[in-house]
Amino acid sequence: SAVISQKPSRDICQRGTSLTIQCQVDSQVTMMFWYRQQPGQSLTLIATANQGSEATYESGFVIDKFPISRPNLTFSTLTVSNMSPEDSSIYLCSVGGAGDQPQHFGDGTRLSIL
Amino acid sequence: GQQLNQSPQSMFIQEGEDVSMNCTSSSIFNTWLWYKQDPGEGPVLLIALYKAGELTSNGRLTAQFGITRKDSFLNISASIPSDVGIYFCAGHRPEYGNKLVFGAGTILRVKS
Numbered sequence: 001s002a003v004i005s006q007k008p009s010r011d012i013c014q015r016g017t018s019l020t021i022q023c024q025v026d027s028q029v030t031m032m033f034w035y036r037q038q039p040g041q042s043l044t045l046i047a048t049a050n051q052g053s054e055a056t057y058e059s060g061f062v063i064d065k066f067p068i069s070r071p072n073l074t075f076s077t078l079t080v081s082n083m084s085p086e087d088s089s090i091y092l093c094s095v096g097g098a099g100d101q102p103q104h105f106g107d108g109t110r111l112s113i114l
Numbered sequence: 115g116q117q118l119n120q121s122p123q124s125m126f127i128q129e130g131e132d133v134s135m136n137c138t139s140s141s142i143f144n145t146w147l148w149y150k151q152d153p154g155e156g157p158v159l160l161i162a163l164y165k166a167g168e169l170t171s172n173g174r175l176t177a178q179f180g181i182t183r184k185d186s187f188l189n190i191s192a193s194i195p196s197d198v199g200i201y202f203c204a205g206h207r208p209e210y211g212n213k214l215v216f217g218a219g220t221i222l223r224v225k226s
Contacts, residue, residue, distance in 0.1 A: 001159075004156075031212055033213075033214075041218075042202060042216045042217065042218045042219050043157070043202070043204075043214075043216045044216075045213055045214065048212070048213070058213075092156050092157075094156075094214075097206070097212035097213075097214065102145075102147050102159055102162040103147070103159075103204075103214055104159060105149075105156035105157045105158070106156050107154070107155050107156045108155070108156045110154075
């Protein structure tokens with residue numbers, strides 16, 4: 001399976017600031033996804049990052065709050081904008097999911113907002 | 115909503131015991147996946163199931179895709195301390211394409 005690297009692995013941020021999380025894959029992939037995992041909770045899909053077009057957001061998530069870039073088939077970024085303590089979560093990127101290729105996940109970015 | 119019903123929520127078992135957990139839904143799924151998440155890491159795929167009735171093993175782990183396509187179970191035989199972690203079921207529903215739906219997770223604690 002693809003090797004997925006996320007940066008940063010963790011961060012502590014001030015309220016009102018923004019942070020961009022990077023996801024790098026060691027091979028070209030069609031589908032890339034961004035998830036949020038709130039403390040003690042399961043994974044919730046934020047959006048699907050599409051190469052060459054705008055990301056597709058799930059209900060409850062908007063581009064202004066979580067802008068996503070997908071400049072090529074191996075890289076994507078997720079920005080968490082104007083952060084508040086409620087944004088404290090693990091943010092995970094994943095790849096795969098097309099046909100019989102299951103999704104694989106990066107190790108996540110642990111974000112704490114003070 | 116789309117959430118899968120995963121049970122039990124948590125388990126505390128003796129080392130060497132067998133473990134069973136399951137996921138159910140009122141909707142049909144065309145893929146079932148089981149992941150394990152250790153502290154500080156992302157979910158790691160354990161088993162993927164693609165056909166109704168499919169029974170697949172991965173070492174001490176065995177999972178089945180329910181014949182109705184609305185459920186799946188994961189069994190762990192002869193549990194060991196490193197089995198500790200959170201286990202998630204996940205699946206693809208035909209109408210949602212490549213998007214994964216996750217269960218709430220089962221926290222497994224093993225007493226040595």
